[in-house]
Amino acid sequence: MGDRAASWPINRHPGGAPSLPESWATSMAAPLSALRASMLPSWPDCPRRGAAKQWRRDINASGYHLRESRSSVGAAVGTAVHAAAAHFLPIWTEPGAVSAAVEVAVLSFRADSAQGMVWDKNNIATPNIAEFQIRRMVAVYAEHVAPHVQPALVEQALQVSIGGGFWLSGHADIIVTGTRVVRDLKTGAQMRSYQAQLGGYSLLVRSQPEPIDVAGVAVDFIRRTPKTKPQNMPVSEALNLDVAERTAWSVIGHIKAAVTEFRRRLVCGIEPPEEAFLANPMSQMCHADYCPAHGIDFCPLGRHP
Numbered sequence: 001m002g003d004r005a006a007s008w009p010i011n012r013h014p015g016g017a018p019s020l021p022e023s024w025a026t027s028m029a030a031p032l033s034a035l036r037a038s039m040l041p042s043w044p045d046c047p048r049r050g051a052a053k054q055w056r057r058d059i060n061a062s063g064y065h066l067r068e069s070r071s072s073v074g075a076a077v078g079t080a081v082h083a084a085a086a087h088f089l090p091i092w093t094e095p096g097a098v099s100a101a102v103e104v105a106v107l108s109f110r111a112d113s114a115q116g117m118v119w120d121k122n123n124i125a126t127p128n129i130a131e132f133q134i135r136r137m138v139a140v141y142a143e144h145v146a147p148h149v150q151p152a153l154v155e156q157a158l159q160v161s162i163g164g165g166f167w168l169s170g171h172a173d174i175i176v177t178g179t180r181v182v183r184d185l186k187t188g189a190q191m192r193s194y195q196a197q198l199g200g201y202s203l204l205v206r207s208q209p210e211p212i213d214v215a216g217v218a219v220d221f222i223r224r225t226p227k228t229k230p231q232n233m234p235v236s237e238a239l240n241l242d243v244a245e246r247t248a249w250s251v252i253g254h255i256k257a258a259v260t261e262f263r264r265r266l267v268c269g270i271e272p273p274e275e276a277f278l279a280n281p282m283s284q285m286c287h288a289d290y291c292p293a294h295g296i297d298f299c300p301l302g303r304h305p
Ligand code: SF4
Pocket: 046, 048, 049, 279, 280, 281, 282, 283, 285, 286, 287, 291, 292, 293, 294, 295, 299, 300, 301, 302, 303
């Protein structure tokens, strides 16, 4: 514990309470202070994994030894389709726009795959299958989603102070003009619940120096269908804006409380600091492929595969 406390960049206080550098209240670079809207939906599934993924460098600086995490092939496919959508929307009426978007997606996937990733031997076992899925997902996006949106902002980087020296950031996919709906494109084998993330985007958009009024939040979902089956049509779902924003605030409150307790334990020498973050070894993602804390000192709970 001595090493952890000594290496942690918080001013130690004689009374045992953490004394944070004043700059932490105004800097997104302060350790464990930057939250992303995209981390909010999965945080309750295992807060300790969420912390390990979001603040790996800061946590290692406090004396732990988290592994680098690798992206999953499903996430890389999703990133590629996102890249295609962002490229396609401004040029969607031009000849060759779909081919250009597919090209962007494939290049994105190949760049990610060159970094190394976790493959899915049952559904996306090879790069050819991934690129086949990417091509047809981009095609249905171009044909069935893009014509119905008039984007005001696409992949706009936003950030806002959320109090106590914490910051929230995110890339809201699209804000549709006229209807003032924040839309997010999602892909995957199955639709999941994204209220907290969309609520986070809405809070970000409404909190800018020149706030944009938000009337709703919605998800455009494109299923990653197995290669042997026909591609499903996209599904668009409007979410309850109030519920989404409340859910985002609730998760943000839990994250801030856990981080504050983690810092307090480090500064005061209370063992074990990592237990400030609740851990859920029942999570489906409790596996060395998905959690940088699995089998490492930050979490002794994960079962070895
Ligand atoms: S090893 Fe399992 S319980 Fe521990 S942080 Fe990772 S996912 Fe959570």
